[in-house]
Amino acid sequence: MSDATTYAVGGHREGFAATLREDNWWIGPVLTLVGLLAFVIYATWAAFAGNHYYTAPYLSPFYSPVVFTYTTAPGAAPLAHSWFGAWPAWWPAFLPASPALFILPFPGVFRFTCYYYRKAYYRAFSGTPPACAVGALPQKSYKGETAWMVFQNLHRYALYFALLFIAFLTYDAFISFFKDGKFGVGVGSIVLTLNVVFLTCFTCGCHAFRHLIGGKLDCFTCDAGSARRHGAWKRVSLLNARHMVWAWVSLFWVGFSDLYVRLVSLGIIKDLNTWN
Amino acid sequence: MAKTRKFRIWRGDEQAGDFQDYDVEVETGMVVLDAIHLIQAEQAHDLAVRWNCKAGKCGSCSMEINGKPRLSCMTRMNEYAPDETITVQPMRTFRVIKDLVCDVSWNYEQNKKIAPFKPGPRDADGNYRMKQDDVDRVQEFRKCIECFLCQDVCHVLRDHEQKEKFVGPRFMIRLAGLEMHPLDTADRIPKIKEEFGVGMCNITRCCTEVCPEHIGITDNGIIPLKERVVDRYYDPLRILWRKLTGKT
Known part of the structure; x- marks a missing residue:
């Protein structure tokens, strides 16, 4: 018996999101869209707020390191925490005096060009394609990651900065255990320490890092150096195999870390710690 | 015990074609390729399908089953609900020669x-x-x-x-x-x-x-x-x- 509907040769449906798949293929892209949008909206708001990012001994990871500080803002880092002192006079008036604006572009570019996030947002935001064997958004001349999208190769540059930021955040996590020179532990210390752990798992499981640590070698056994790098490559590959998980866990936790510091600074929640 | 399952298989060549419906008596343990062979043997002797090893190692029986690219010899019938119609098409990326066979x-x-x-x-x-x-x-x-x-x-x-x-x-x-x-x-x-x-x-x-x-x-x-x-x-x-x- 013949089907009443007409189809292209092969019976394939044509057009954006057209498919004969009968599973709920759209759930993944929708969850990705909601998750990434929620983070971007919160992070943008928090970055432009320019306040309540510090409460001794905790510094929000969105604002670390503090390059300049606008000390009169509520919940701002004290001058002693700033690398280059007070807020500069040359800063354009139309931009808020927020130290996060110096920081967030670096992890922002690292995540934007990350191989996992590329898959996530190409599917969820640009529909190229929305899911496997589901019609991609039609384009006159699809160029992939060539032409202007060649900027995705900035990932290597961004990785070098991301590794620096791991060092900064490790220092922040370390000093979060000291208040007025006295060692102690607070919920904030644990939050900031976990933040470093998750970000390290994400950054050191990154495909570019995996390549640099050993993947670029053609021979893993030719000398002692390459054998050591092979060992490192295998360990990094374990992290890399869960790169999506680390991407989401670290994204959520870095946002949560900022929120935690902000809520403590605002006095909305009280930090449980051993100092008080 | 044999159960009747519904199939929609694309039949045609590189010029035109259409889906055809078939009912097949499916036994426990069968894969989609088995069902297609049954259809070929009992209802549509001219149905073209490429296959060889039936063990997922020759890569011949690639097709799209319910919209997903799969090896038909490795796609078990019990992956699908008993009342689900199984739609089978040739691969989309390559020129169709006949029915489920691509160039x-x-x-x-x-x-x-x-x-x-x-x-x-x-x-x-x-x-x-x-x-x-x-x-x-x-x-x-x-x-x-x-x-x-x-x-x-x-x-x-x-x-x-x-x-x-x-x-x-x-x-x-x-x-x-x-x-x-x-x-x-x-x-x-x-x-x-x-x-x-x-x-x-x-x-x-x-x-x-x-x-x-x-x-x-x-x-x-x-x-x-x-x-x-x-x-x-x-x-x-x-x-x-x-x-x-x-x-x-």
Whole structure:
């Protein structure tokens, strides 16, 4: 018996999101869209707020390191925490005096060009394609990651900065255990320490890092150096195999870390710690 | 116990065609290819289907089942609900010859473009030697059975029809296997960037999802090739190193 509907040769449906798949293929892209949008909206708001990012001994990871500080803002880092002192006079008036604006572009570019996030947002935001064997958004001349999208190769540059930021955040996590020179532990210390752990798992499981640590070698056994790098490559590959998980866990936790510091600074929640 | 299952199979050639409905008595343990063979034997003797090993190793019986590119010999009937109609189509990316059979010869043309394995000099005793750690990585790529499901699902080829600009995931992993081979001396990076079009891939990983051999096509093949291209053309520190030392 013949089907009443007409189809292209092969019976394939044509057009954006057209498919004969009968599973709920759209759930993944929708969850990705909601998750990434929620983070971007919160992070943008928090970055432009320019306040309540510090409460001794905790510094929000969105604002670390503090390059300049606008000390009169509520919940701002004290001058002693700033690398280059007070807020500069040359800063354009139309931009808020927020130290996060110096920081967030670096992890922002690292995540934007990350191989996992590329898959996530190409599917969820640009529909190229929305899911496997589901019609991609039609384009006159699809160029992939060539032409202007060649900027995705900035990932290597961004990785070098991301590794620096791991060092900064490790220092922040370390000093979060000291208040007025006295060692102690607070919920904030644990939050900031976990933040470093998750970000390290994400950054050191990154495909570019995996390549640099050993993947670029053609021979893993030719000398002692390459054998050591092979060992490192295998360990990094374990992290890399869960790169999506680390991407989401670290994204959520870095946002949560900022929120935690902000809520403590605002006095909305009280930090449980051993100092008080 | 046999149960009646409903199939919709696309019948036609490269000019035109349509879905035809069939009811099949399916036994426990059958795969989709078994059901298609039953239809061929009992209801549609002229139904064209390519197959060979029925063991997921020859890569012949690739088709799209309920919209997903799959090997029909490895798709068990009990994956589908008893009342679910099973829709079967030929692969979309390649020209249809008849019914479920496609012309996949374009793939073999791509393969010819790739510079073959070029080993360096032999050891003093006349042998080549590789250690197991080096074998392990490239061995993964040798598992490919050339079912071309990855080529079928790749949206660069499937939706955007950029066959002149991208050789597709199957040949990216062939290139990866050669480039990472410890004995190989050929340099394919410039062609990987330009002629073979690694930049056309946007890492949406559908090739990895459909691979019946579970090869890490994206993570272990395409991305490492992209990184090797970055090494050569985009890495700021390596560019600086080359300028300072004159070394590659």
